Amino acid sequence: MPAELLGKDREELRTFCKGLGEPAFRGAQLYHAVYAERKFDFARMTNLPAALRERLATEARISLPEIRRRFKSQDGSARYLLDLPPDEERRTRNLLGEHPAAQRTSIEAVFMPSEGRQTICISTQAGCAVDCHFCLTAQLGLIRNLTPGEILAQVLLPLEEHKSDLAPQTNVVLMGQGEPLLNFDAVMTAVRILLDPDGVALSPKHVTLSTSGIVPGIERLAKEPVRPKLAISLNASQDEQRDALMPINRKYPLAMLLEAGRKYPLRPWEWLTFEYVLLGGVNDSPEDARRVVRLLAHLKAKVNLIPWNPGELPYDEPSADRVEEFRRILAEKGVPVFVRYSRGRDVMAACGQLALVEIQG
Ligand code: SF4
Structure with a gap:
């Protein structure tokens, strides 16, 4: 059975090459070819000897997801619906007669070009178990964790597709x-390759991990020598309200979450980001804004306000006046605050809308 190479780090590729009887440095060359040069076909890896390329073609593989659909938004962003390659167990079951459609796992990634940069929003699990009530992904439930290779492919594929017109910066x-943070090991393997100057070579300032507030995961992330920026999805100004919107709050209530934020070792250039999805008439009052100011008083934190994106859920968008009032209260109290209108709403690509919806277009 050919070995899957996508998602392997440099050390694993060195070990793999040694296992083939090749010098270990070939592993580092393979690593560079896949992640820095985005060469997914061994025949194109001209930094490797021809004999090794031929051997790799039979003894290894680089499995990328299949792009089932691209939904292009009027604002220039694109939602990718990706079918993941079947894993070994499923391949074997399929040989035993399982219908191919029954083994397909799909995920989504969103590519958002803008002036001077592109931002790629990626999935770390297929579906989600956390059950935030304002989020359509929650309705899928957890299908499975993604592997490091499946996480990385969501960055590599869109970058390769847009290679002729990429902006200098990738977020x-x-x-x-x-x-x-509920798929910690695979996520961190992928993140280390994204941030490695010999890998995908992104800056830690340009990679952000967003959590619903898994406190043990935040504490674990704090100990990682190489890590992305951290964003915490707050979405409420008191426990009762957060319990109702995000059941995870019963396990990790606000006091515990904010304490983890307070202890988090920020790098000199770094701020904690708190995301706050504004739901009309639910969590968007001036009192909520004042409570948020008090909650974040002792943190080096900024706030992204995200007006809720409509989906088939029983919430309303906040009015423009409420959004502005909320922003003003935070800003006047010295909290750095930004209103983030999501991109790709027309193609179900915006925050909280990723639910594998297939639309016309
Ligand atoms: S907001 Fe994030 S953590 Fe919450 S259900 Fe949606 S995908 Fe899961």
Whole structure:
């Protein structure tokens, strides 16, 4: 059975090459070819000897997801609906007669070009178990954790597709389907390759992991020598309200979450980001804004206000006046605050809308 190479780090590729009887440095060359040069076909890896390329073609593989659909938004962003390659167990079951459609797992990634940069929003799990009530992904439930290769492919594929018109800066946000800190090891393997100067070579300033507030995961992330920026999805100003919107709050209530934020070792250039989805008439009052100011009083934190994106859920968009009032209260109290209108709403690509919806277009 050919070995899957996508998602392997440099050390694993060195070990793999040694296992083939090749010098270990070939592993580092393979690593560079896949992640820095985005060469997914061994025949194109001209930094490797021809004999090794031929051997790799039979003894290894680089399995990318299949792009089932691309939904292009009027604002220039694109939602990718990706079918993941079947894993080994499923391949074997399929040989035993399982229908191919029954083994297909799909995920979504969103590519958002803008002036001077592109931002790619990626999934870390297929579906999600966290059950935030304002989020359509929650309705899928957890299908499964993604592997490091499946996480990385969501960055590599769109970058390769847009290679002729890429802007100089690439941002990656781990904010698609899934709770990244509940798939910690695979996420961190992928993140280390994204941030490695010999790998995908993104800056830690441009990669953001967003969590619903998994406190043990935040504490674990704090100890990682290489890590992305951290964003915490707050969405409420008191426990009762957060319990109702995000059941995870019963396990990790606000005091515990904010304490984890207070202890989080920020790098000199870094701020904690709190995301706050504004739901009309639910959590968007001036009192909520004042409570948020008090909650964040002792943190080096900024706030992204995200007006809720409509989906088939029993919430309303906040009015423009409420959004502005909320923003003004935070800003006047010295909290850095930004209103983030999501991109790709017309193609179900915006925050909280990723639910594998297939639309015309
Ligand atoms: S907001 Fe994030 S953590 Fe919450 S259900 Fe949606 S995907 Fe999961």
